[in-house]
Amino acid sequence: MNWFELLTLHSPALIVAVPLLAAFLTPLISKINDIVRNLFVLIMLSITGLLVAILGYDVFTNGIRVYVFGGGAPLPSGMTLPVRIMFEVDAMSIFMIIITIVLAFISIIYSLSYLKNQDGLDKYYTIVLLLIASVFGMELTGDLFNFFVFLEISCITSCALIAFYIHKKESILAAFNYIVISSIGALFILFAIALLYGQYNALNMATLASSIEFTFFDKIALVLLITGLAMKAGLVPMHMWLPDAYGRAPASVTIILIGATMASFYALLRVSFTIYGNSLAVELNKVGNSSIKLNMILGTFVLVLAIITIIVGVLMALKQSNLKKMIAFAAIAEIGYMFLAVGSWLVALNDPNLAVAGFNALKGGIFHIINDVLDIGLLFLVAGAIYYATKETSLNMMGGLARNMKYTTVFFIIGLLAVSGMPPMNGFASKLLIYESTYLINPILAIVAVLCSILLLAVFVKVLHSAFLGPEIPDFKDVKEVPKSMLAAMGVIACVIIIFGLFPDMIVNNLVQPAAEALANNSNYITSVLGGGA
């Protein structure tokens, strides 16, 4: 076995281990000096990126990868696989870890100059790397309890990062709100895991998925899991922490927080489609001759919440005067679009007339994950750049910035068009998929979605007008363009947005389609752990 095969074999563990070790080495390295530390962090991330590429290539050529910690040797009792901790990597996990590594790179490059004058940066990089490692863990793991541990690591590290500006009282309040919500959500999830373990003696997702019988306790566990994960993902009744947390954290942190939120969304998909995938067609009730199945109830529930999320997000964004909070509410609306797609797919399941539309909705939803992180991420980075240049967050105080910050203005316009779903940006490609398929399921859904998208455009045109256009403000006469590393980070996202917008087929066929198929069909996920015939 040569080194490349070894690297391929152990890549799932290394993807988590490299940032984890690098995190704890960073304070030591930063004793030398700051440049060495920055280089070290970037090199470690590059190694992780290389591993992600190797693993991705392997999964796309050879199918699902199962990595068992402790190797393949049987236990003394003769029991082999399902009791061990294992990572299970399918196309959906690969899709998510690619998003995470891209976000991590952009965030680190951006923070090189954005946070240059702050102190405590060695701890900052430690916590950021820990957060990245935990998000990777959440996306790769095939074990529920392992998932809970990574979820808690991400909860603790995100909280510490939200409170980065420790001298500002608002950021501490935001961090406190965040940790209260997310630790309650995590405890709900732990309770649900205990309920599942109590019945099936297994924590492994594939084993659970194959043996689940949808008893009364499973229903409670499903409700608890969905509530807990939706809390972390920012669905509307539980969204209160999100605008504060996104708005108060430094922009370079916010962009990783978006990644962590998306990991929770991914876990929600994993729970409802992989673990409960076999129970989705269970009949719960009967009205007349038509039976009401679980997927209908779950789907309707998700659809209603998604529509409320979109409307609340957009309307609250309209009335904000703080730029970062406004973008955060827009982020909530975007999360609503993803839930809309997932809900449509759930409703359309088991209905032969809507099968294609439902699957397209799922594809649109998954494609929208990557588009949302890029669009909202770019807007947050622009907001960070404005803050860096002017030390101002309120829109009422800004004006005429386009005179001095040309590149930032261009990036903002790209982000604005992308987030409101205008062609030729990437937001258009995924939103069109969602609109088309939800229209077939219920036209009202599509109409509300389109309307809110237009309102989002209005929100950000207002920002463009009040921050970048207009007469020169004397205070901002000497404002300079932001440093090169921040421009590079924004430029990379802007390029990716345009490429995705021009060639959406490339992404949909190569990345999104396999991910959607992996979610829609959980039997591969189960058989690759338990062996054929399960």
Add this chain to the structure above:
Amino acid sequence: MIYNLPFIAVVAMILIGLYAVLFKRNLVKMVIGISIIESGVNLFLITLGYRWWGENGGVAPIFTSAPSEAVKNAPESMVLPVPQALTLTSIVIGVAVLALMLSLVMHLYKHYGTLDIIKIRRMNEE
């Protein structure tokens, strides 16, 4: 009925904790509420790990120190070690979260001069 007592305690603890988090205005009491929920969940895990086996109860799952007749005649009487391991992990995580929350409460008190969440929100809006 008597065997269900731990489960009733679990539900009671979780509800008490949720009540404290939702309705108490004092930040420290909210933190205590979260801590109570966590103890409830841990109690649930521990209860799942309990095994009723004859008069002596279950046997600790350590192969070298378990009574030899238990290992030979009734290996099922050995308790599954997983819930205990889970509880231990969850307690450790809980301590970290608790410490972080309390340090944030300290900072909040330093900045706002009060622990009342409603007053803090009002001050924040101004």
